[in-house]
Amino acid sequence: MSKTSTDAIAADAPRRHVLNGTTMGTRYSAIFYGPDRVDPALPAALFAAVDAVDRQMSNWKSQSDLSRLNHVPVGEWVEVPPEMFEVLKTALHIGKLSGGAFDIGVGDAVSAWGFGPGGRQANDAAGSPISNQRPDTGEILELDAAASRVRKLAPLTLDLCGIAKGFGVDEMARCLDRFGITSYLVGIDGEMRARGEKPGREPWSVAVERPDRQNRDILGVMTLEDGAIATSGDYRHFAEVNGETVSHTIDPSEGRPVTNPVASVTVLARTCMEADALATALMVLGEKKGVAFALSRQLDVLFVLRKDGKLSEIGLGRFGGA
Structure with a gap:
């Protein structure tokens, strides 16, 4: 499930500890400094924190709370765990803030283009009518905070892949805080x-x-203190459709993968949940609208553009721009 390794920095200094394991189809890790002996309950607690997010918010688990919500009829109230309620609330907020660029109601388009759990081939999605039937972001869910329940207002499949992983990182941080x-x-x-x-x-x-589909390389290094960082890009999860490489990031207004020159967006934010969702929104908004949105919100953002096979950067805030 997880493992621990300890390296001494000095006899009188805090020791470096590493915990890691698997979750959400990938790996989680925690590097921290503390006393020689950490609480033996910590490794299990850390795994439980990320596992709870996966069990609640995965589209790939048929018994998850998200899958249960996706399968109930429109208008039927569903009680959800408080963690998932928080994620849904934040998702709707960032959706409105971004003018719908971040939209958790794109699950059908995600599956249609071959990126969901259904296994449908991406080239079957050409000409999909999904884009013409999209309601505004604020019209897809109604939230009842007092009862921690939600109900769908439209026949859509919700997808939290653009925010749940970031929330999982925040849950790890809260675990270590405890x-x-x-x-x-x-x-x-x-x-x-x-x-x-x-x-x-x-x-x-x-x-x-670096947003390179063939090789793993570092574009740069950012220092981080009491904050979070997240990147969204077109270079790790993509598909070939009719000879064209398409990104897993869906443009909600079109019901299809984004086609703008943005190869990746990296965002610094207070929480990783916010950074994760904002990075996705900025990928959708693209070069001009994305930069304008980031400037209006005074965000720390690095846009990497791919044009004619060459990469260029636009850095804002702490990334060296305006």
């Missing part, structure tokens, strides 16, 4: 969150990957 850990870097895949500093007042460093 155990009194004040210096850590946690992550699931490329989504990361940090607290404090390493010994010697050294900040945590996170590599930003």
